[in-house]
Amino acid sequence: MASARDVPKDVPGGEISGKDKVLESGAALVQNFQPVKQICAHLNAFHTYADEPGRYVEANHYCSHLTSEIRQCILYDSPGPDAKLIGIEYMVTPSIYSTLAAEERKLWHSHVFEVKSGMLIMPDPSVLGLHQAWEVAETEEMKEVVHLYGKVYHLWQTDRGDALPLGEAKLMTSFTAEGQFDFEKAVGDRDRRFGTDWKRKQELRKGIEDAGVHEDADWAWKKRRNSM
Numbered sequence: 001m002a003s004a005r006d007v008p009k010d011v012p013g014g015e016i017s018g019k020d021k022v023l024e025s026g027a028a029l030v031q032n033f034q035p036v037k038q039i040c041a042h043l044n045a046f047h048t049y050a051d052e053p054g055r056y057v058e059a060n061h062y063c064s065h066l067t068s069e070i071r072q073c074i075l076y077d078s079p080g081p082d083a084k085l086i087g088i089e090y091m092v093t094p095s096i097y098s099t100l101a102a103e104e105r106k107l108w109h110s111h112v113f114e115v116k117s118g119m120l121i122m123p124d125p126s127v128l129g130l131h132q133a134w135e136v137a138e139t140e141e142m143k144e145v146v147h148l149y150g151k152v153y154h155l156w157q158t159d160r161g162d163a164l165p166l167g168e169a170k171l172m173t174s175f176t177a178e179g180q181f182d183f184e185k186a187v188g189d190r191d192r193r194f195g196t197d198w199k200r201k202q203e204l205r206k207g208i209e210d211a212g213v214h215e216d217a218d219w220a221w222k223k224r225r226n227s228m
Contacts, residue, residue, distance in 0.1 A: 053220050090151050094214070110213040111146055118187070157170065176221055
C-alpha cells in the first residue's frame with residue numbers, strides 16, 4: 001500500500017486518502033489479482049523511440065508467460081513502490097514472428113544486442129549466498145530471450161518530464177548495435193543503482209548462440225540508415 005512518502009512528487013494529486021487506503025486494503029483481502037500474480041520475471045533494459053532513434057528510456061519489465069511462445073510485460077519507470085506504469089511489451093518466438101505480415105513484422109524488434117552486450121538484466125534479488133546461482137539462472141533466461149522478438153509501446157513520456165501520460169502511444173524499439181547511444185553512461189548509471197556490471201554480463205553471455213535477426217525486424221534503425 002502506498003504511503004505519503006511513496007506518492008510521486010512529479011505527478012498531480014497529493015497523498016492517497018485514508019478512505020482510498022481502506023477500500024484498497026479491503027479489496028486486497030477478497031480479490032485475487034490473478035493476472036498480475038502470473039508475473040514471474042523482472043527485466044531491466046532501455047527502449048528507444050521508433051520515430052526518434054537515440055532518444056531512450058529505461059524500462060523495468062514485469063513479465064509473464066501467456067503460452068510457451070508468447071510473453072507479456074508491464075513496463076514501469078522504476079522498481080519502486082511509487083513507479084509509474086509507462087508501457088507494455090509483447091514477446092514472441094521466431095516461429096510466431098515468421099507468420100506475421102511483412103508490415104506487422106516491422107513493428108517488432110530483436111533482443112540479440114540487448115542480451116549479448118549485457119544491457120538486458122534480471123536484477124539480482126541480493127539474497128545472501130545466492131548471487132552465483134542467480135547469475136546462472138539469469139544467463140539461462142538470456143538464452144531464451146535472445147531469440148525473441150518484442151513489440152513495445154510507451155504510454156507515458158517520462159523522459160521529457162510529462163506529469164501525465166499525454167498524447168498517443170509511442171512505438172518503441174531496442175538498440176541493436178554499439179554507437180547508437182551513450183551506452184557506458186546510461187548502462188553504467190543503471191548498473192550502479194542495481195549493483196550489476198554489464199561487462200561481466202557480456203563475458204558470461206559470450207557463449208550464447210543466436211539464430212540471427214529477421215530482415216524485417218528493427219525497422220526503425222534500417223529506415224534511419226536509408227534516410228541518411
